[in-house]
Amino acid sequence: MRVFDLRSDTITKPTKGMREAMAGAEVGDDVYREDPTMTALENRAAALTGKERALFVSSGCMGNLIALFVQAGRGKEVLTASSSHIIGHEIGSMAAIAGTLPITIDVPRGILSAHDLEGRVKGGAYDAATTAVIAVENTIGGVCYPIENLKGIRSFADAHHLNVHMDGARIFNAQVATGIPVKEWASWADTITFCLSKGLGAPIGSLLCGSEVFIREALTVRKMLGGGMRQTGILAAAGLYALDHHIERLADDHRHARMIAESLERSGWAQVDMEGVETNIIFFTVPTMETQEVLDRLKAVGILANTEGSVVRLVTNLDISLDDTLAICALIEGMEMTR
Numbered sequence: 001m002r003v004f005d006l007r008s009d010t011i012t013k014p015t016k017g018m019r020e021a022m023a024g025a026e027v028g029d030d031v032y033r034e035d036p037t038m039t040a041l042e043n044r045a046a047a048l049t050g051k052e053r054a055l056f057v058s059s060g061c062m063g064n065l066i067a068l069f070v071q072a073g074r075g076k077e078v079l080t081a082s083s084s085h086i087i088g089h090e091i092g093s094m095a096a097i098a099g100t101l102p103i104t105i106d107v108p109r110g111i112l113s114a115h116d117l118e119g120r121v122k123g124g125a126y127d128a129a130t131t132a133v134i135a136v137e138n139t140i141g142g143v144c145y146p147i148e149n150l151k152g153i154r155s156f157a158d159a160h161h162l163n164v165h166m167d168g169a170r171i172f173n174a175q176v177a178t179g180i181p182v183k184e185w186a187s188w189a190d191t192i193t194f195c196l197s198k199g200l201g202a203p204i205g206s207l208l209c210g211s212e213v214f215i216r217e218a219l220t221v222r223k224m225l226g227g228g229m230r231q232t233g234i235l236a237a238a239g240l241y242a243l244d245h246h247i248e249r250l251a252d253d254h255r256h257a258r259m260i261a262e263s264l265e266r267s268g269w270a271q272v273d274m275e276g277v278e279t280n281i282i283f284f285t286v287p288t289m290e291t292q293e294v295l296d297r298l299k300a301v302g303i304l305a306n307t308e309g310s311v312v313r314l315v316t317n318l319d320i321s322l323d324d325t326l327a328i329c330a331l332i333e334g335m336e337m338t339r
């Protein structure tokens with residue numbers, strides 16, 4: 001039985017072209033900052049995000065942690081949506097390692113506005129943590145941040161002398177879905193991370209981008225965390241290949257996600273968040289069934305899914321072709337979801 005893995009866009013394997021680029025990469029010791037391929041990737045990332053400099057980190061989690069470590073740190077606060085990845089899936093690293101207090105805000109779809117931040121900024125009292133950073137995630141749950149919200153958050157941050165960090169793990173999905181370039185998305189934040197290892201299909205790595213001064217500090221924190229790596233050009237080559245070949249094709253993932261969402265809706269047994277299907281992520285529930293049972297039933301026909309709280313999540317990715325999508329849709333529409 002063919003198995004279609006829709007658990008995440010992180011499950012993709014490097015393509016032949018990507019592996020060839022990795023095998024042929026010129027390398028050097030990146031702790032000495034002597035890896036030419038890594039330098040090229042970091043320069044490309046800085047140019048794409050419109051920031052002065054960029055730094056390769058092993059993961060999105062490490063990028064977010066370093067961003068908050070440097071811009072907030074011990075005894076400072078970060079304002080963020082309660083459903084953001086830094087709250088739900090990073091094991092409290094900002095608190096455990098950076099000494100930073102996360103202040104969570106419940107907002108629909110995890111999308112903040114300046115209004116949600118009003119009255120939450122602290123500073124000046126000797127017995128209270130000082131607010132330092134607003135952290136936003138774009139895309140969040142596959143949904144692109146409304147640009148008006150980001151503009152409002154930027155003005156709010158400036159008025160209160162706060163920094164804005166954008167977890168842009170899937171920022172290229174936002175670019176492809178909206179036509180708004182990554183550089184413009186990034187312009188509303190002081191720092192941004194993006195992941196090579198999600199929709200872009202590289203095996204490892206994220207880029208943390210920001211000012212020259214910020215990246216100098218970030219480099220030190222990366223080393224402190226054990227994230228200084230040596231002949232990283234092999235990984236950078238995969239990243240450069242992904243940026244050259246895998247950005248525009250994200251539109252295919254988005255099309256496939258919509259096709260699958262429409263099939264789920266046609267099936268009659270799923271309640272789909274159609275409005276939320278802006279990029280490559282689909283959320284749905286089966287009102288008559290526990291989430292685990294839905295996962296088991298899907299697995300039995302060859303569809304691997306994931307859960308996010310009490311909903312089922314499917315993520316289209318580089319390893320799912322149009323033919324695969326048609327096959328997945330047929331499987332979904334053929335399923336009997338009664339007990």
Ligand SMILES: Cc1ncc(COP(=O)(O)O)c(C=O)c1O
Nearest residue numbers: 059060061062085137167169195
């Ligand atoms: C929005 C978001 N941010 C950050 C991360 C962390 O990335 P990594 O798994 O590379 O640490 C993820 C991973 O899925 C994510 O979805």
